[in-house]
Amino acid sequence: MTRDDVLTYVKTLHGRQRHDQLVALRSLFTWAKRNGLIFRSPTSRIKVGQYEYAVLQPLVPAQVDRSVAAATTPATRLILALAAVHAARVAQIGTLMLDDIDLGNRRLTIAGRVRPLDDLTLKLLLDWLEHRRNRWPNTANLHLLINNQTANTTSRASNHWISAPMRGQDATLEKLRVDRQLEEAMVKGPDPLHLAQVFGLDEKTAMRYADSARALLEQAAETGPVS
Structure with missing residues (x-):
């Protein structure tokens, strides 16, 4: 040859x-x-x-609405917000501790990065904490999210348990996380440095989101508003 x-x-x-x-x-x-x-x-x-890489595509509202409808418990609603609003990975959600929540200063620490608590996440967080106290008042588990299996231990909830309610949905937790980061790039501008700072992305990943956002914005500008 x-x-x-x-x-x-x-x-x-x-x-x-x-x-x-x-x-x-x-x-x-x-x-x-x-x-x-x-x-x-x-x-x-x-x-x-x-x-x-192919251009990342945003989720459509109907896909997100179906996932929101599937979130029927205080834990699932909080999990959904952590992924869709704060772009938290499933493993990061599972390792959140009670000490990562600063209600007084409305701050949340995810994977070492401090984020402000928006009104929606704050409400869902308070709903979950109240449910947690009522359901397992004597638990010694310091993880934020616990269930029947982990309440009597100090272990974190499994990735399977966290992601199970969204399994089979078009808008899974992972897709909601990706959609949130893509939305940031489109709303704030396709700046990889901004994305890296907000979400803790590495350079290559931040560039991919920025490139996808730029392509989508250019496509929208070319097609113009639908009359």
Whole structure:
């Protein structure tokens, strides 16, 4: 196989498929060269290129409404707000402690980052804390979210328990988290530094949200308002 053969083949591929096939071929020929089976890799000087992710898409209101309707308990409603308003991951929600809540100063600490408590989250948080006190008045568990299994221990609730009520919904907790970060990028402007600061995102992830928001805003500007 020659370099021209490789170029002819990859011309038939696009996007992620092209990227993955070139990576696989490069690895294969690197191994063959290392073991003396070939003298030169036919993939040399062929750039793999950076894989371009698809533009992230916002959730539609009907999808969010169905998830809100599925949140029928104080715990689930709070979990939903933590994901949809504060872009908290399931594992971060599960590890929240009572000490992470500062009601007096209306602050919430998620994964070491202090966030202001909005009116909705504050109300849902107070509803949950009242339910928690009434349901398990003598629990020694200091995690914010507890259930029948964890109330008699000091363990955190499982990721499965936290995400179960939204499973099967279009707007899962993960999609709500992504949607919140995308919304921030579209409302405040596609600034990766702002996104990194607000949500603690790494540079690559912040850039992806910013790029997606920019593409969506440009698309909206091109199509204009629907009359």
